[in-house]
Amino acid sequence: MEKNILLLGTRKGLILFERRGGTWEFRNLSHAGAAVSYAMIDSRQGSLWCCLDHGHWGAKLQRSGDLGTTWREVEAPKYPKGAELGASLPGMEPAPGPRPATLKYLWVAQPGGLDQPHRMYLGTEPGGLFYRDDGDGSFTLVESLWNHPTRMTSWFGGGRDNPGIHSILVDPRDSRHVWVAVSCAGVFETTDGGQTWEPRNRGMTNDYMPDPNVDVGHDPHLVAQCQANPDVMWQQNHCGVFRTVDGARTWTKVS
Numbered sequence: 001m002e003k004n005i006l007l008l009g010t011r012k013g014l015i016l017f018e019r020r021g022g023t024w025e026f027r028n029l030s031h032a033g034a035a036v037s038y039a040m041i042d043s044r045q046g047s048l049w050c051c052l053d054h055g056h057w058g059a060k061l062q063r064s065g066d067l068g069t070t071w072r073e074v075e076a077p078k079y080p081k082g083a084e085l086g087a088s089l090p091g092m093e094p095a096p097g098p099r100p101a102t103l104k105y106l107w108v109a110q111p112g113g114l115d116q117p118h119r120m121y122l123g124t125e126p127g128g129l130f131y132r133d134d135g136d137g138s139f140t141l142v143e144s145l146w147n148h149p150t151r152m153t154s155w156f157g158g159g160r161d162n163p164g165i166h167s168i169l170v171d172p173r174d175s176r177h178v179w180v181a182v183s184c185a186g187v188f189e190t191t192d193g194g195q196t197w198e199p200r201n202r203g204m205t206n207d208y209m210p211d212p213n214v215d216v217g218h219d220p221h222l223v224a225q226c227q228a229n230p231d232v233m234w235q236q237n238h239c240g241v242f243r244t245v246d247g248a249r250t251w252t253k254v255s
């Protein structure tokens with residue numbers, strides 16, 4: 001189904017086109033006037049998800065079961081009480097006093113594996129990865145990544161005030177194997193369903209840091225995965241384009 005649907009997210013709504021024969025035809029417009037940060041079709045359920053960035057209402061999450069004809073609001077994730085932000089920028093003094101973490105932006109929505117029919121991930125600003133396994137339940141922060149020892153000292157905002165998780169890749173061979181990309185921090189990998197996470201940035205260079213080969217502190221903008229070979233990925237980065245052929249163990253600059 002999704003091969004014949006084109007999603008166009010704009011600052012003024014979500015536009016759907018449908019391929020009929022050899023042409024693309026307009027299907028519908030949803031959320032007119034609202035900025036769409038991300039939209040995707042979950043092929044497991046046939047549902048359409050839309051992340052919104054309302055100027056007044058903030059980050060909102062919507063789901064449709066009929067490709068945008070009707071929508072239902074889904075409760076957006078909430079950071080737990082006590083969750084605090086980390087560093088601002090390397091070399092800059094942090095803001096005085098604790099800064100509570102609150103949802104600023106929904107960067108990406110990503111389904112889990114085929115053996116996880118209700119698993120859905122959300123990547124957010126300020127750098128939180130959320131998930132849920134209940135089709136109508138609430139989202140839970142993946143605290144193992146949030147509490148990673150590098151987050152408070154080496155994650156920071158780039159073009160935005162706070163870190164953002166914008167790419168989530170689920171290994172089609174093993175749903176417990178997941179990669180996420182954080183701007184600005186880098187790529188992290190879990191092989192045990194999110195219990196532990198390891199940075200995977202070897203070979204990447206960060207031209208604006210005192211140490212360009214720093215382990216954490218890189219600025220990926222997007223990471224995409226080869227469907228035929230999930231160990232092959234491409235990364236559009238602030239400092240160039242990188243490629244890996246070993247599941248992010250090592251990266252090579254190709255730009």
